Amino acid sequence: MERSREAESAVEPVIMAYYVPERNFEPEKIPVEKLTHIIYSFTNVIDGEMKFRVPEAAGPKLKALVEQKKRNPDLKVMIxxxxxxxxxxxxxxxxAQSREKFIESASKFIKEYRLDGMDMDWEYPGISGAGTKARKEDTQNFTALMKGLREMLDRFETPKLLTFASAGWKRYYDHVEMEEVMKYADYTNVMTYDQVSGVSIYTGHHTPLGEIRSKDIEGTPFHTYLDSLYQSGATTDPHPRSAQKIVDFLIKEGVAPKQIVIGSAFYGRVWQGVRPENNGLYQKSGGIHIGWMPYHQIRKSYEPDPDFERYWDDVAKAPYMYNAADSLMISYDDTVSVSKKTEYVKEKGLGGIMFWELGNDTKEEGSLLDAIYKAVH
Incomplete structure (x- = not known):
């Protein structure tokens, strides 16, 4: 069948939620009316096939999620x-044989659960993430895999989506043939979060929108650190990462704006032992960051706490909080920053916005999803 690419026909930006079933899984309470896509996370590659690790637990939850399309018939449920x-x-x-084995298993999976498509979250082709195996051949093999998945999905009677999660930093794209891969994908979901990662001893914005230049952070310990990496040749980029920066890069590389979906973080990253200079931003902490925190906990525990002061960085277009009493700094997305990201998506003509992950949002009024939905509409 002839496939019409969803990204080319979408009128409004997509609102795409990654979703990990919560402990008190109540599918009827998931706000599907405010979503265009929901991506159930995760299956794994097990014995060369796409499978749930514990199908007896995950399978019924996915089926219950698909049932929520009764509340929003336009919702696309993906895996x-x-x-x-x-x-x-x-x-x-x-x-070719091992790819075909996986593709056939994916086809059976999509049929069994009556899904609208799939998202490939390989972190990362050609680069080992968290000790995963990587080969130089991954680059071409990823292209071949996406081509095979596209051909399989096109054999269904109804249109099926193919997306993939991509990194928010440039080195990833040295290992992916984007021009070829985007012939087969509807969207690339760019993970524009963890831009300052969980292994950083320096504070910074982990999910900034605005482009930050080296000169914007001069005089800070973070600048000294980045500059030392650049001067030593450990990195070829002296500037911090951001959503705007990677979007401009991808468009320059030839990716159609309508196929780019940027990410928002429904969680924050917290550092301790942070000196008060610059209200804790771009400072050295007392060690590796102490953890991540779901937004609903930030809303409940940090936002009303008088010891925490919220600051806004107009360059990064991102909030952060600092607690001088406990020397805590938190980088996160709030309702203001996700609204600005959504407005940027509309202004730039991008495909939409996604986020990791829906279960981290507050259940109260004025949630992050509410802010995104209002900005779209």
């Missing part, structure tokens, strides 16, 4: 394969 630390991709994609 994600992979995630951070998920292995098996390089071996699975290595040969």
């Amino acid at each position: 994600a394969c992979g995630g951070w630390g998920a292995d098996g991709f390089s071996d699975m994609a290595l040969t």
Whole structure:
């Protein structure tokens, strides 16, 4: 059948939620009316096939999620394969035979659960993430895998979506043939979060929208650190990462704006032992960051706490909070920053916005999803 690419026909930006079933899984309470897509996370590559690790637990939850299309018939329910630390991709994609085995399993999976498509979350082709196997051949094999998945999905009677999660930093794209891959994908879901990662001893914006230049952070410990990496040749880029920066890069590389979906973080990253200079931003912490925190906990515990002061960085177009009493700094997305990201998507003509992940949002009024939905509409 002839496939019409969804990205080319979408009138409004997509609102795409990654979703990990919550402990108190109540599918009827998921706000599907405010979503265009929901991506159930995750399946894994197991024995070369796409499977749930515990199908007896996950399978019924996915089926219950699909049933929620009764509340929003336009909702696309998809399945994600992979995630951070998920292995098996390089071996699975290595040969035409191994790819076909996986593709056939994906086809059966989509039929069984009556899904609208799938999201490939290989972190990362050609680059080991969290100790996953990587080969130089991954680059071409990823292209071949996406081509095979596209051909399989096109054999269904109804249109099926193919998306993939991509990194918010440039080195990833040295290992992916974007021009070829985007012939087969409807969207690339760019993970524009963890831009300052969980292994950083320096504070910074982990999910900024606005482009930040080296000169914007001069005089800070973070600038000294980045500059030392650049001067030593450990990195070829002296500037911090951001959504705007990677979007401009991808468009320059030839990716159609309508196929780019940027990410929002429904969680924050917290550092301790942070000195008060610059209200804790771009400072050295007392060690590796102490953890991540779902937005609903930030809303409940941090936003009303008088010891925490919220600051807005107009360059990064991102909020952060600092607690001088406990020397805590938190980088996160709030309702203001996700609204600005959504407005940017509309102004730039991008495909839409996605987020990791829906279960981290507050159930109260004025949620992050509410802010995104209002900005779209």
